Amino acid sequence: MELSQPEIIVKRLRILYDLSKSRDEFLHFNNPYEILIATILSAQTTDKTVNLVTKELFSRFPSVSDLAKAGIGDVERIIHPTGFFHAKARNIIAASQMVVKDFGGEVPDRMEDLVRLPGVGRKTANIVLNHAFSKIEGIAVDTHVRRVSMRLGLTNQSEPDKIESDLTRVFSPDMWGEINGLFILHGRRICTARKPACMACVLADICRFVSNPSD
DNA sequence: ATCCCGAGGG
DNA sequence: CCCTCTGGAT
Numbered sequence: 569m570e571l572s573q574p575e576i577i578v579k580r581l582r583i584l585y586d587l588s589k590s591r592d593e594f595l596h597f598n599n600p601y602e603i604l605i606a607t608i609l610s611a612q613t614t615d616k617t618v619n620l621v622t623k624e625l626f627s628r629f630p631s632v633s634d635l636a637k638a639g640i641g642d643v644e645r646i647i648h649p650t651g652f653f654h655a656k657a658r659n660i661i662a663a664s665q666m667v668v669k670d671f672g673g674e675v676p677d678r679m680e681d682l683v684r685l686p687g688v689g690r691k692t693a694n695i696v697l698n699h700a701f702s703k704i705e706g707i708a709v710d711t712h713v714r715r716v717s718m719r720l721g722l723t724n725q726s727e728p729d730k731i732e733s734d735l736t737r738v739f740s741p742d743m744w745g746e747i748n749g750l751f752i753l754h755g756r757r758i759c760t761a762r763k764p765a766c767m768a769c770v771l772a773d774i775c776r777f778v779s780n781p782s783d
Numbered sequence: 784a785t786c787c788c789g790a791g792g793g
Numbered sequence: 794c795c796c797t798c799t800g801g802a803t
């Protein structure tokens with residue numbers, strides 16, 4: 569039977585990248601509280617740094633109610649290596665307080681509630697939904713997903729929200745959960761912003777960027 | 784120098 | 794659309 573272009577893309581990237589190994593750095597955070605906080609901290613830093621600081625953070629503040637009562641200075645010192653520590657410390661404490669007050673101490677499992685938490689945007693909310701609740705409600709669009717999608721011609725938009733709606737139209741819902749991880753890995757290893765390795769790319773034959781490098 | 788599995792604000 | 798927030802890795 570004939571595969572559609574999006575199916576071909578997913579199929580080939582799946583063979584190339586083992587998501588069960590590389591995607592779930594947050595798999596060892598087993599409750600929604602830890603997943604939420606670790607995901608907020610992961611903005612603009614590496615998972616190694618997040619793993620380093622969360623070790624101390626979660627042993628000092630084991631539950632969301634502990635973090636809700638934490639002092640800003642203690643939290644800032646612990647998470648300092650992740651960068652943006654002032655905003656992140658403020659956000660994770662305020663988010664914890666909001667979870668305690670507005671959600672009875674349970675991290676919410678709906679997109680519209682999650683994005684109201686300070687420090688939580690669509691991207692973070694999507695990851696929390698995925699990892700903490702196994703709910704797929706869309707495709708998290710970051711700079712990698714955006715660049716790869718545009719080069720492949722899966723969207724002509726540049727705003728993340730519009731790209732997401734294009735992608736959710738193009739890919740069937742059972743593929744949504746893996747698009748983010750697959751495209752991020754591909755975007756970092758092959759389809760890089762500068763000097764993409766098109767000659768080593770398994771999608772080169774169906775990618776319009778190869779013949780029209782314009783981005 | 785440049786980039787990171789962003790969010791919030793103007 | 795733009796800018797700012799920040800440290801660490803390469």
